Amino acid sequence: MRSSMARTGATLVALLLVVSLPAYTHAQNTLVKERDINTKKILVAFFSRTGENYAVGHIEQGNTHIVAEMIASATGGTLFRIEPATPYPDDYRACTEVAQREKRSKARPALVGDIAAEEFDVIFLGYPNWWGDLPMCIYTFLEQHDWQGKVVIPFCTHEGSGLSDTENRLRTACRGASVLNGLAVRGFVAQNEREKARKLVLEWLKQLKY
Numbered sequence: 116m117r118s119s120m121a122r123t124g125a126t127l128v129a130l131l132l133v134v135s136l137p138a139y140t141h142a143q144n145t146l147v148k149e150r151d152i153n154t155k156k157i158l159v160a161f162f163s164r165t166g167e168n169y170a171v172g173h174i175e176q177g178n179t180h181i182v183a184e185m186i187a188s189a190t191g192g193t194l195f196r197i198e199p200a201t202p203y204p205d206d207y208r209a210c211t212e213v214a215q216r217e218k219r220s221k222a223r224p225a226l227v228g229d230i231a232a233e234e235f236d237v238i239f240l241g242y243p244n245w246w247g248d249l250p251m252c253i254y255t256f257l258e259q260h261d262w263q264g265k266v267v268i269p270f271c272t273h274e275g276s277g278l279s280d281t282e283n284r285l286r287t288a289c290r291g292a293s294v295l296n297g298l299a300v301r302g303f304v305a306q307n308e309r310e311k312a313r314k315l316v317l318e319w320l321k322q323l324k325y
């Protein structure tokens with residue numbers, strides 16, 4: 116008699132578990148997902164050059180830097196400037212020549228300072244389009260870090276070429292990361308039509324759910 120009561124009790128407990136576990140698990144999953152979104156650590160790392168540039172004349176703040184600040188301010192991300200140890204020439208033509216030489220020789224210019232990109236979950240990565248590629252100092256930065264499991268979101272400024280093939284180059288360079296499709300903004304727009312640039316940035320972030 117007592118053992119049959121115990122059996123009935125155990126069956127009831129098992130039944131209750133079967134009925135309530137899926138709902139409990141679902142609630143837990145929802146909580147985990149929401150918490151993930153709210154606690155993702157965001158880095159906005161960028162390289163940008165001041166001095167004389169195409170279409171904008173002599174500038175005090177680089178075009179990509181302006182877009183990077185917009186992204187950091189909208190997402191609450193940490194802003195980090197990738198800075199070559201030897202600055203690029205102020206003169207536009209001289210700079211294009213240095214950049215072309217670096218690209219041909221696959222140079223990896225040394226950088227000043229670094230940030231532990233590994234401590235972030237999502238990395239917005241900004242750069243100007245240089246000769247249809249990433250500036251070589253971006254490769255230096257990428258090769259200094261482990262991208263496994265990260266979400267990398269590219270953005271670039273340019274004067275007609277858009278992102279070129281840089282998203283795919285990033286997919287190769289950031290092994291183990293998920294590299295999303297990027298945003299391309301004309302340097303002239305970032306520099307001289309800031310509200311237009313901000314609108315582009317905010318619409319793009321909204322699509323990405325940031």
Ligand SMILES: Cc1cc2nc3c(=O)[nH]c(=O)nc-3n(C[C@H](O)[C@H](O)[C@H](O)COP(=O)(O)O)c2cc1C
Pocket residue numbers: 162163164165168169176177178179180207210211212214215242243244245246247248272273274275276277301302303
């Ligand atoms: C060395 C160099 C190479 C460039 N190559 C290209 C290019 O291939 N395609 C393009 O659309 N713009 C090119 N540009 C223009 C830059 O992408 C554009 O001015 C960008 O907004 C500069 O960003 P920054 O001010 O953040 O450095 C080049 C500029 C420089 C200095």
